[in-house]
Amino acid sequence: MNTYADLVTLLLCFFVLLFAMSKADEGRIKAFMAGFEGGAGILDGGKMLEFEKNIGQMLESAVDGLSDEELGVLQNILQEMVESEQLTGQISVTRNERGIIISLMDKILFDPGLAEIKLEANTIIEQVGIILNMDEFKDRSVAVEGHSDNDPVRYVNMYPTNWELSTARATNVLRFLVEKSDVNPVRISAAGYSFYHPIAPNDTPENKAKNRRADIVILGDSYENTGP
Template identity: 45%
Template sequence: MAKKKKEEEVKQGAPEWMGTYGDMVTLLLCFFVLLFSMSSVDAQKFQAIIQSFNGSLGMLSGGTTIVDKEYIGKGLNDDKSIDQKQETENFNNLEKQIKEYLKNNGLDKDVFVMNESAGLLLRFQDNVLFDSGKADLKLKSKEILRYISTFLNKNEFKNKFIRIEGHTDNDPIRYNHKYPTNWELSVARASNVVRFLVENTGIDPKRISASGYSEYHPVAPNNSPENKAKNRRVDILILKNQFIKDEPIRLED
């Protein structure tokens, strides 16, 4: 009877494997504490990670999603490479300087500058660069393009690909033997901007292209004179490095 009672007492304790498991977990904890002590930790990122575990796996109380705080986005931005950070800073500075130039010259209502994910977009309403139904650059427009080219030829932008796009509204062009439809007009306008930049400002022709889209890429419905004016435009897009791979020309050639 005494032997049976002794066996029952043993069964009431923890299984033998729990001791080994506890030792292993303790060693792992010591290992990660050691790694932690030798690393530098961004307090904001660490806090964001801890917050994301709230309510998960039954470990902590609270919500189950990452807290929507500004510093989380900032932490992710901090993970960008040095080259990407520098590129972003360069594009921000270019946007600021061009906007200042346009404002000082009374062009800020006809030329729009937008810093997009693909790059910096300069949107010219057609009356800035061309007369109605024509594709010859105005004298004033050449001054603007020369100014912009001074930045495009700087070291921080000399390897950026430049896409020139011509667009029209959906009104059929008045009969013109030179431009029978909006297709020809949109292509001619984009091509003339490219030609001017290459021949007069020293832009490398390998890093620039021209496209004409006629009426088929509107930015507003063609249902009013004001909206149609918005669609008659030339877009100059200065691409960021990660989008150059989509272009037909390889700059490294």
């Protein structure tokens, strides 16, 4: 199994559903997703072109947003797919009052204690860039936010504290999106929050792993100029 390829495909499929369906009928969504079962993860050649064409056609009829109930149906389906591909805990997509949050765990993007993006993670961020550049979202502000656990940093000569590490990671993701994916730099910002915005208590290795993440937030109108 190509874990990174499967992860990218899951991310693309989820966003197609999240933004393009006005009614989240579970049977209809599962039928759509069945078309991707048995694939190798990343579509290539003509199949990828056809997939991108289908995405564009679906997004032409996109609605402003989904209800909490509809989003819950989509998240349940995504979770089933994530579990089936043994990707649990590596990616999550949630929504709150700020907007849509794509959370990528640090282990799929970075080596421990470092901020350079792994080569094999490039495709994941490229696909996020494709989503951010779609007509429906290209005018939305985006915040890239780095988060750490509360362990001391490994390489103090490079990153004296978790402030520097989390900020460097967010900045590198931002630079990739701007320089490699052509996201408009005017609409995107980066910030590091060290370990001060955890999503779980920093009391076990498992919880600390949850807190080490990079969030890519597609901001709603009311939160374009705010942080967490």
